[in-house]
Amino acid sequence: MTAAIAHTIHKAGHSRRRLRRALIPYLFLAPFFLTFLAFWLGPIIASFVYSFTDWRGVLQARFIGLANYERIYEDPRFWLALRNTAFYGLVYVTLLNTLALALALAIDSTWLRFRNGIKIGFFLPVTISLVVAAVMFEMIFANGVGLLNITLKALGLPQPDWLGDPKVAIWSIIILRIWRALGYYAVIYFAGLQAIPSDVKEAARLDGCRPWQVTWHMTLPLLKPVILFCIIMSTIWALELFDEAWVLTKGGPADSTLTIVIYLYQAGFQYIELGYAAAVSYVLTFLIVIAAIAQKLLIGREQQ
Amino acid sequence: MLKITRRAVMLTVSALTAAGVAFSAEAKTKITYWAWTEHVAAANAVKAEFEKQNPDIEVEISNLNPFDLQDKFLVAMAAGVGGPDVALILQRRFDAYIATGGLLDTTKEMAPLKESYPPAVWSTIAYDGKTYGIPYDQNPSAFFYRADIFEANGIKVPLETWEDFVAAGKVLAQKGIFITHVSAPSGVPGVANLVEYLQSRNAEIFDGSGKVVKNNALARETLRFYYDLVRTHKIAFESRNNAPEFFQAVKDGRIAGYAVPSWAVFRLQKEAPDQSGKWRAMPWPKWGKDAPATTGAWGGNVLAIPKSTKNREAALKWAMFIGANEVTQTRIWEEGHLLPAFEPALKSPVLAKGEEYLGGQSIYEAALKPRTLNNFNYYDWGKAEVIIGNELDLMFGGKKSPEQAWDDIEKQLISQLRR
Numbered sequence: 001m002t003a004a005i006a007h008t009i010h011k012a013g014h015s016r017r018r019l020r021r022a023l024i025p026y027l028f029l030a031p032f033f034l035t036f037l038a039f040w041l042g043p044i045i046a047s048f049v050y051s052f053t054d055w056r057g058v059l060q061a062r063f064i065g066l067a068n069y070e071r072i073y074e075d076p077r078f079w080l081a082l083r084n085t086a087f088y089g090l091v092y093v094t095l096l097n098t099l100a101l102a103l104a105l106a107i108d109s110t111w112l113r114f115r116n117g118i119k120i121g122f123f124l125p126v127t128i129s130l131v132v133a134a135v136m137f138e139m140i141f142a143n144g145v146g147l148l149n150i151t152l153k154a155l156g157l158p159q160p161d162w163l164g165d166p167k168v169a170i171w172s173i174i175i176l177r178i179w180r181a182l183g184y185y186a187v188i189y190f191a192g193l194q195a196i197p198s199d200v201k202e203a204a205r206l207d208g209c210r211p212w213q214v215t216w217h218m219t220l221p222l223l224k225p226v227i228l229f230c231i232i233m234s235t236i237w238a239l240e241l242f243d244e245a246w247v248l249t250k251g252g253p254a255d256s257t258l259t260i261v262i263y264l265y266q267a268g269f270q271y272i273e274l275g276y277a278a279a280v281s282y283v284l285t286f287l288i289v290i291a292a293i294a295q296k297l298l299i300g301r302e303q304q
Numbered sequence: 305m306l307k308i309t310r311r312a313v314m315l316t317v318s319a320l321t322a323a324g325v326a327f328s329a330e331a332k333t334k335i336t337y338w339a340w341t342e343h344v345a346a347a348n349a350v351k352a353e354f355e356k357q358n359p360d361i362e363v364e365i366s367n368l369n370p371f372d373l374q375d376k377f378l379v380a381m382a383a384g385v386g387g388p389d390v391a392l393i394l395q396r397r398f399d400a401y402i403a404t405g406g407l408l409d410t411t412k413e414m415a416p417l418k419e420s421y422p423p424a425v426w427s428t429i430a431y432d433g434k435t436y437g438i439p440y441d442q443n444p445s446a447f448f449y450r451a452d453i454f455e456a457n458g459i460k461v462p463l464e465t466w467e468d469f470v471a472a473g474k475v476l477a478q479k480g481i482f483i484t485h486v487s488a489p490s491g492v493p494g495v496a497n498l499v500e501y502l503q504s505r506n507a508e509i510f511d512g513s514g515k516v517v518k519n520n521a522l523a524r525e526t527l528r529f530y531y532d533l534v535r536t537h538k539i540a541f542e543s544r545n546n547a548p549e550f551f552q553a554v555k556d557g558r559i560a561g562y563a564v565p566s567w568a569v570f571r572l573q574k575e576a577p578d579q580s581g582k583w584r585a586m587p588w589p590k591w592g593k594d595a596p597a598t599t600g601a602w603g604g605n606v607l608a609i610p611k612s613t614k615n616r617e618a619a620l621k622w623a624m625f626i627g628a629n630e631v632t633q634t635r636i637w638e639e640g641h642l643l644p645a646f647e648p649a650l651k652s653p654v655l656a657k658g659e660e661y662l663g664g665q666s667i668y669e670a671a672l673k674p675r676t677l678n679n680f681n682y683y684d685w686g687k688a689e690v691i692i693g694n695e696l697d698l699m700f701g702g703k704k705s706p707e708q709a710w711d712d713i714e715k716q717l718i719s720q721l722r723r
Contacts, residue, residue, distance in 0.1 A: 057382040058406035058611070142548040164489045164544060166701060252491030254697035269375045270686035272400045274382065 051279035056272050068279035078280070080255055081263040082287075088170055088259065089238035089291075096178050096185060096234050097227070103182065104189030105215065119190075123183035130180075134247040137176050138163075141248075163249055166256035173245050173257055180244070181237070185230050192226030193219065228299045232292050239288050260284050332362040333618045335389035338377065340370045342567075342640025343392055343440075343605070349639060350632045354625050361618045370394065377608070381406035384612045389619035391610075392440060395428050396496070396603040396685045407436040408609040413620060414438065417628055424679040425645045429606060438607040438627035439645035441636055443565040444588075444599045445500045446671035448572065450560040451584040451663065453481060462586040466529065469589045473539030476560055482541035484561045485550055486534050490696035492689045493545040496602045498696065500563065501526050503600030503680040505591050509688070509717070510681040516717045524710040531699060531706040542700070551575045563588070565602045566641040566667045573661050581663045585671035599675035603682075604645060643672060684721045691716045 051068055055061035072078050106112050107119055125133065140147045141162035149159040162172045196219060204214045220227075242261035245251060251258040251266075264284065268277030339347060344367040351363050366388070368376065374397060380387025381404060393401060401407055414435045418426060425439045447463070454461060457479065459472045473483035487494030502509065507522040517523070533540040541559050543550040553559045555576050562568050572583060588599035607623045609616075626632045633644035634652040644650060650668075658664035682688075692713055699709040717723065 057378060057404045059404065139548050142552075143543065145549045145552045163547075166489075166697065250491050250493065252693065252697055253489035254694050254701060254703075266686070266690065269378060270397075270400075270690070271684070272378060272404055272686070 047278040047281060050275050051282050053275040054273075055275040055278075057274050061275060064275070068276045069283075071276065072279060072283055077255065077258065078260075078263060081258045081260045084170065084255075084257065085239060085241065085259045088174060088241060089235060092174050092177060092238045092241075093231060093234045095174070096181055097230055099178065100182055100185035100230070101189050101223075101227070103186040104193055105219070107186070107190055108193040119183075119187075122186055125180050125182070126184045128180070130243050130247060133176065133180060134244070137172070137179075137248065141172050164253055166252075166254045169249050169253060169257050173241070173248060176244050176248065177241070181234070185234065188230055189223070189226060192223050196222045224299065228295070231299065232295050235291050235295060236288055239284065239291065260287075332360055333615050334362045334364060335613075335615050335618045335622055336364045336366060337390045337622060338366050338368055338373050338388040339392040340368055340373060342570075342642065343636065346632075346636040346639040347626060349635045350626065353631075354622060357625075358618075358621060361621065363622055377401075377610070378404070381610050381612065387610050387612065389609065389613045389615050390623045391608050392605050393437070393608045394603060395606050396682045396689075398428055398437065398606045398608070399431070399682055399684070400686055401608060402431045402436050406611050408611050408613065408616065408619075409434055410437060410609070410620070410623075411435045413624065414628075420628065420647050421645055422647065422677055424601075424677045425604065427679055428604075428682065437609065438623045440605045440607050440627050441633075441642040442604040442645050442677060443567070443602045444643060444672055444675065444677045445504065445563060445565050445601060446568075446585050446599070446667060446675075447484075447588060448562045448564070448568050448583055448585050449483075450557070450579070450582055452582045453557065453560040457481075461584070463589050465593060465595075466589045466591060470533070470537055470539065473533070473537060477537070477539050480558065482539060482553070482559050482561075484533065484540045484563050485559060486530065486540040486542050487545045488534060488542040488696070488700040489544060490693045490700065491544070492693045494696060495689045495692045497545065497564075498527070498530055498692070499680065500588075500600035500602060501530055503678050504588055504598050505600075506598065506678050508679070508681055510683045510723065512681060514681070514683040514723055516714060516721070516723050518714060518718075520710070520714065524707055527699075527710050528706040534700070554579075566643060566672065569641055569659060569661055569667065580661045584662055584665055585667045587671050587674045597675050598678045599672075600680070601677055604642075637668075641667065643668070683723060687721055688717060691720065 050061060052063055052065060053061035054064050054067075103122060107115050112118070143149065143161045143164055144159070146162070148162065152159045160168045163169055200222070201214050201218055204218050209217070240261055241259045242265065245257045245259055246262055246265070249257045251262040260280070261284070264277050264280040267273050267280055337347060344365055347363075347365050351365065354363060355361065370392075373391060374393060377387060377391045377393065378401070381401075410429070411434045414429070421439050422442065425442050429435045429437050429439055447469075449461070451461075453476070454472070457475050459475060463469045463472055469483065476483050487497040490498070501507075502523055505522060505526050507520065507526045508517055509520070509523060511517055534542050541550065541553055543553075550559070554562075554572065562572070566585075569583075569585075572579070587597070590597055607627045609619045609623055613619045626636075628646055630646065630649045630652065633646040633649035634654045636642045637644060637649075637652075637655055649655075650673075655668040656666050658666050662670075695704070695709045695713045695716075698704050699706055704712065
């Protein structure tokens with residue numbers, strides 16, 4: 001009897017110790033989860049609730065059901081913002097990833113000289129603040145007197161109003177954005193290339209493959225996880241385009257560079273319709289999730 | 305050895321509590337003020353005097369970009385914490401902040417001062433029989449011109465009417481010189497440029513009750529005039545607001561005029577210092593020989609106090625000190641050439657002081673004093689600016705005539721703002 005009690009006590013003590021040991025990691029993780037709850041999950045839930053209200057910031061919010069979502073559906077400016085964002089996203093993601101991959105392949109090759117200098121040169125724009133970049137590009141794009149138009153004039157080419165022509169303005173944003181992001185993505189691709197075992201490529205070469213065949217049939221297929229990552233990340237960034245377009249054109253001229261996030265910002269901070277802005281943010285989140293899943297399915301399936 | 309008795313502990317605690325009470329009684333009330341560049345300079349210039357007059361209040365002044373400031377102020381109002389006690393808000397955006405219900409009612413403090421502000425300025429803080437905030441500055445428009453170029457081309461000044469203005473512009477255009485600048489493509493920043501013309505002609509977009517003025521012939525005509533300056537007469541240099549190409553044209557002497565408020569002098573001084581003494585100011589032209597001598601504005605600023613401030617009295621004292629005080633209001637003219645909203649300050653000799661850049665001329669005496677600022681009703685201006693800016697872009701982009709553009713502006717304002 002005494003031995004049984006002693007065994008039970010010993011077992012209970014052992015369980016407590018085990019429980020304590022199991023809980024300790026969670027204790028260390030608690031600060032992160034508490035912060036996540038307060039500054040991420042809390043606002044995410046709160047903004048979802050606000051998206052069904054007419055909240056303007058201070059006075060009591062009034063529940064208005066799906067009215068904000070209906071308004072989004074009926075507003076032609078939202079659809080224009082969506083079209084602009086989709087066009088921008090498609091061009092930006094394609095050009096950026098093509099150029100970044102080409103740059104990474106060039107840096108990874110043996111024929112290129114001054115590789116470190118080139119790496120630094122392309123990565124430098126990533127470190128430059130947007131304000132400085134915007135001032136620089138405003139001077140580059142300036143109509144008639146900007147560096148770009150002076151160069152085009154010297155070459156005898158047409159000189160568009162880069163920021164003032166509705167047909168051209170979105171391209172100015174794309175140029176600035178690619179200039180800023182190219183180095184960052186090239187570094188990611190370069191890291192991916194470095195991770196490919198050199199003996200695989202060497203074996204292909206020994207089998208008589210030409211350099212372009214090695215790249216096309218060996219390097220690129222092995223790089224697919226990195227390509228997928230870069231495409232998904234750049235798409236998310238593209239859908240969230242705001243800073244460059246806002247600083248250079250404020251969404252104009254004639255809404256030609258209006259993006260979903262500028263539309264959201266205007267609703268929230270210029271019109272002070274925070275309930276409506278919350279609804280727009282949920283639509284944007286939904287679009288980002290759809291785009292990421294679609295890309296994962298398309299590229300991921302092929303990879304498998 | 306020191307013996308700690310219960311009595312000693314009690315005495316120590318009492319002494320510390322008393323010291324704490326005494327300290328808190330002497331502690332200053334700290335208030336924060338958010339503004340930008342020239343307004344920060346003006347506030348810093350009078351801060352010491354305010355703190356001398358109010359030794360129990362300490363003012364902390366923060367310099368923020370004006371648009372960041374508006375955003376942060378809104379977030380702080382919504383959160384109820386983290387905001388300033390007083391903030392400077394763009395006048396044309398102020399109605400949206402009133403609508404949030406987060407601003408302090410200043411009716412009691414401001415009612416006795418109603419006669420000290422021009423009606424056009426007072427109307428921006430008045431809402432439903434109450435007042436919110438304190439007017440700070442007005443930005444009435446003048447016309448700055450290159451006296452040397454005008455003289456060389458035989459143009460007599462002042463240009464009394466817009467008809468005279470266009471005639472002079474045509475003379476200069478023959479030499480490849482523009483008489484003024486128009487913000488095109490417009491976007492939101494360019495709308496303020498058009499408002500100068502609309503306001504000076506009393507072409508209100510909204511009536512006093514906030515309804516859109518329908519079939520607004522005066523506004524339509526004004527837009528046609530604005531368009532013709534650029535496209536028909538080809539006498540206005542067109543570029544985005546503050547674009548590098550505009551300043552380059554000023555430096556090259558291809559622009560001989562600038563129809564804007566008085567802050568332009570600082571901008572011209574900075575961009576074209578070698579043109580010092582060549583520029584002059586004249587009053588905003590009239591809309592006909594017998595038309596009233598009026599002008600428009602590029603929107604002024606208003607001092608806002610959030611309801612959530614924990615320092616209501618101190619915040620009010622500071623806001624009144626910088627918004628309703630002759631000496632302080634004069635400083636905002638000195639620091640940024642922003643015309644005081646508080647009318648007693650307009651009598652200050654400081655405003656009559658000559659500018660070296662303008663060949664010793666006083667902007668106020670020469671260009672602003674001879675004109676009265678018309679009223680202009682701003683309602684839901686955040687949305688209205690986007691609608692008008694887009695239509696201006698379509699008009700200057702050749703997609704619409706000015707008349708079509710104005711009709712579409714009216715339609716959209718009515719349908720989207722439900723006014």
